[in-house]
Amino acid sequence: MKPLRLLVVEDNPDDAALMLLELKRNGFRPESHRVQTAAAMRQALVGADFDIILSDYSMPDFTALQALKVLQETGRDIPFIVVSGSIGEGEAVEAMRAGARDYFAKDRLVRLGAAVERELAEARARRERARTEQDRRMLALAxxxxxxxxxxxxxxxxxxxxxxxxxxxxxxxxxxxxxxxxxxxxxxxxxxxxxxxxxxxxxxxxxxxxxxxxxxxxxxxxxxxxxxxxxxxxxxxxxxxxxxxxxxxxxxxxxxxxxxxxxxxxxxxxxxxxxxxxxxxxxxxxxxxxxxxxxxxxxVLENARLFREVQDAVRLRDDFLTVAAHELRTPLTTLRLQLGSLMQHARETPMAEELETRLERSMRQVLRLGTLVESLLDVSRLTSGEPDLSPERFDLVEAVRAVVERYGAEAEGVGSELRVSAGPELWGRWDRARVEQSVAALVSNALKFGPGRPVEVEVTREGPMGRVRVMDRGIGIPEDQLERIFERFGRAVSSRSYGGLGLGLYLARRAAEAHGGRAWAEMREGGGARFTLELPLEKEERA
CATH class of the missing domain: 3.30.450.40 (GAF domain)
Structure with missing residues (x-):
């Protein structure tokens, strides 16, 4: 026997009993509740779930059409079948339009069991479709x-x-x-x-x-x-x-x-x-x-956990870089002072030329190591925000010439000629240390990747901007790497073939952007690369 929760809207208990008997003959085990007013029906629908509703068409105080309205107020999908002793074709059509699923005359209940079976199956299918759609929407919202x-x-x-x-x-x-x-x-x-x-x-x-x-x-x-x-x-x-x-x-x-x-x-x-x-x-x-x-x-929780772990790892790395840079500064400063003293002594006192040459080479390496340490320290600072600037007024042309002069010995060592071409003075308010650091990164990069070939440095004015271009004839840069090389520790080639930390270009771009400028790289016709640094000029110098 199939259990069936049944709501009967009927004023005649004998007619309700006949419907229950017919359902039992068709294999159902009905648990029924009978009502005959709108209030009783509302109360019944609030207190229990029903599989199907069987309703007389017309009663002294209630009708099937009114019962349908009560059901529709609840928003629930319960099959509604009209069972009447005097329903005509017009009333039947009206009831179906109002939401009834079927109708029967009370003296022809032989099809009632099959109709209930059909309506229960269709109701299950509708609920399954509605539930599937509801779950789909809910998961999309989730x-x-x-x-x-x-x-x-x-x-x-x-x-x-x-x-x-x-x-x-x-x-x-x-x-x-x-x-x-x-x-x-x-x-x-x-x-x-x-x-x-x-x-x-x-x-x-x-x-x-x-x-x-x-x-x-x-x-x-x-x-x-x-x-x-x-x-x-x-x-x-x-x-x-x-x-x-x-x-x-x-x-x-x-x-x-x-x-x-x-x-x-x-x-x-x-x-x-x-x-x-x-x-x-x-x-x-x-x-x-x-x-x-x-x-x-x-x-999402796992991704959040992994993100926290990455943040912790980055924080530990940056803390290490900061501590390492600070710890390396002291011995490097001492070593630089000692080498400087020896070189001064060498110039004032007769000394073997080879010894003096070695002292100069040692000083260049100490200065290079100092630059690397400062780069590490800058990176650790930049992770927490924009670089701190100490602006001062100076001539960009003079600053670029000073940087190129410092790299003269290194250029000579790799067999490259450093050429500078510049127009008139270009004045602005910038952080001199960071601008010189940026230019030095571009010059050092050109010497590293284009040894034995000339490196050209141009300083020009482009509208309101001062522009520094460094051009080499080295190995060039693949087009898909033109942006990557400006990332932290970014490289276009293996670190085994070319040394360095991969920080110079990153720091140069960050410094340029902090000043309101920009930095970028391009492939050069005929081979090599062209790096450009742009900085805003003083207002009175702007065209």
């Missing part, structure tokens, strides 16, 4: 919420609101916190703010402890979902804390499910749904939806 740029806690709070109240009365999300020894409630949703606050308060004082045989703690330990269609039938509570048990009894959960949220390292937390009112119970379709929501939330 993806949108989880992808928002808000902080993680806010995204989780918005996520748990999605299933309430369409799927469940409660939705909670708990994360495992080893330091607190349990599952911490981080988000929950319920239509009643007071009931939600009651749950939140008790959970913040007493997080669900691990090691329980049922509920979220058990799901956390096993990684397996749990569906409890009847909470009252569960042999043990989900917690040993008496205060928590009392609150759960007050809230009156009737049905619940718990699913794990997984990360790469294991279960990160538990998402739960629960019902605390009505006759509805959570089932397999609710479990499937909750698992998909938990899967998406788990991915």
């Amino acid at each position: 993806s949108e919420v989880l992808a928002e740029p808000e902080d993680l806690d806010e995204r989780l709070r918005r996520l748990v609101q999605l299933p309430v109240p369409k799927v469940a009365d409660w939705c909670t999300l708990r994360l495992y916190e080893k330091g607190r020894g349990g599952l911490r409630l981080v988000a929950l949703a319920h239509p009643d703010a007071e009931r939600a606050a009651r749950m939140w308060e008790v959970d913040q004082r007493n997080p669900l402890e691990v090691g329980m045989d049922f509920g979220p703690a058990h799901v956390l330990a096993t990684g397996e979902p749990e569906l409890v269609e009847e909470v009252a039938a569960r042999p043990r509570p989900v917690t040993d804390v008496s205060e928590y048990q009392e609150v759960l009894r007050e809230l009156g959960f009737r049905s619940a499910l718990h699913v794990p949220m997984r990360g790469r390292t294991g279960v990160l937390g538990v998402l739960s749904l629960a019902i605390d009112r009505g006759d509805r119970r959570l089932g397999p379709e609710d479990l499937a939806l909750a698992q998909e929501l938990a899967r998406r939330a788990g991915l």
Whole structure:
């Protein structure tokens, strides 16, 4: 016998009994409730779920058309069949237009069982389609919420609101916190703010402890979902804390499910749904939806964890760079002073030419090492914001010539000729140290990748900007690497073939942008590369 929850809208108990008898003859086990007024019908629909409604067409105080309106007010999809002793074709058509699924004369009930069977199947199909569409929309919304740029806690709070109240009365999300020894409630949703606050308060004082045989703690330990269609039938509570048990009894959960949220390292937390009112119970379709929501939330939690780990690693690296740069500064300064003293002594006192040459080479290497240390220190500073500038007024042409002069010995050492061409003075207010550092990076880069070939340095004015161009005839730069070489530690070639930290161009671009300018690279016709640094000139110098 198939169970059937039946609402009968009928003023004649004998006619209602005939309908029940016919349904039993067709293999149903009906549990019926009879009403004959609009008020009674409204009350019945609020207090219980029905599979089908059988209604007389006309009663002294109520009609089938009025009953259809009462049903439609609830928004529920319950098949409605008219069973009447005096319904005509016109009334039948009117009832069908109003929403009835079928109609029968009371003296022809032989087809009633088959019609009920058909309407139940069609209602199930409609509900399945509606549920599938509802779940699809909910999951799409969940993806949108989880992808928002808000902080993680806010995204989780918005996520748990999605299933309430369409799927469940409660939705909670708990994360495992080893330091607190349990599952911490981080988000929950319920239509009643007071009931939600009651749950939140008790959970913040007493997080669900691990090691329980049922509920979220058990799901956390096993990684397996749990569906409890009847909470009252569960042999043990989900917690040993008496205060928590009392609150759960007050809230009156009737049905619940718990699913794990997984990360790469294991279960990160538990998402739960629960019902605390009505006759509805959570089932397999609710479990499937909750698992998909938990899967998406788990991915976001895992990504957040990995992002924090990356941030921590970057912070540790930058701290190391800062400490290392500061520690290296002291011995380098001392070494530079000692070498400078020896070189001064060599110039004043007769000394072997070879020894003097070696001292000069040593000084160049110390200066080069000092530049690398300063670059590391600059990078560690730049990770926390824009570079600090100390602007002063100076001539860009003079500054570029000073840098080129410093690189004269290095250019001679690699067999390259440094050529400078410049127009009239170009004045502006810039941080001299950073501008010279940027020009030095471009010149050093050209000498490194174009040894034995001339390097040309041009200083010109382009409208309101002063422009420094450094051109070499070296190995060139692949077009797809023209931007990458300006990234931190960015390279277009292997560090085994060409030394350096990959920081000079990065620092040059950051310095240019901090001044309101820019820096870029281009391939050069005939081979080699052209690097350009642009800086804004003083207003009176602008064309």
